[in-house]
Amino acid sequence: MKTPNKSREYTQKVENLQATEPIALYLPSSFSKNSIFDNLTKDSQILFNTIVSKTGLTIKILAENIFEITPKTFIKYKNNSVQVPSRITEIALEISQLYDLGNEIFGSKSSFNNWLEKENPFFNNNKPSKYLNTSTGIHFIYEELKRVEFGAMA
Numbered sequence: 001m002k003t004p005n006k007s008r009e010y011t012q013k014v015e016n017l018q019a020t021e022p023i024a025l026y027l028p029s030s031f032s033k034n035s036i037f038d039n040l041t042k043d044s045q046i047l048f049n050t051i052v053s054k055t056g057l058t059i060k061i062l063a064e065n066i067f068e069i070t071p072k073t074f075i076k077y078k079n080n081s082v083q084v085p086s087r088i089t090e091i092a093l094e095i096s097q098l099y100d101l102g103n104e105i106f107g108s109k110s111s112f113n114n115w116l117e118k119e120n121p122f123f124n125n126n127k128p129s130k131y132l133n134t135s136t137g138i139h140f141i142y143e144e145l146k147r148v149e150f151g152a153m154a
Contacts, residue, residue, distance in 0.1 A: 043081035047092050052078065054099040056109040066132045067091060094138045101142065105149050120144070 051062065063074035067088050077084055084092075102112035116129040122144050123131065131137025 044077040044084045045079065045081050047084070047089065047096075048074065048078035051092050051095060054096055054103070054109065056113060065129070066095065068133055090135060091133070091138070094135060095132065098132075098138055098142055098145070101145050101149075105145055116141075122147075 052059065055062065057066075059074055059078070060071050063069050063071040067074060069088065076082065077088075099109065099112065102115070103109050106112040106115060113129075116132070117127050119125045120128055123140070128141045128144065131141060
């Protein structure tokens, strides 16, 4: 009895190897061009009250360690609608987005603040909070938070 030959030749027809998906830009869920523009035009009172609320940090820490201004100036920005220097506005917006992610990952601002105060090998065994005063530092902290979010040890 002869067994039938079950092997067959398959040919694959290749017609068009061009990608048909539209180009997409993947950004954090908290990032939206419109929300950034809206925040840039917010008055200082709203922006600084939001920062105090989101971070749970004292005015002294926020003013001196992050914004590098006096607490008196910080209070002026927080209590009045005044023009804020663009560097400070930029840091405030970045801190706001950073705390959105940090609070989401750690579950609370106090847990996130505790993480910021622990030495971290990614930051040469320094505390991440040391780098909250620059845009570059905030971006590095954001990157490390994304690693934590996806299960990398930090």
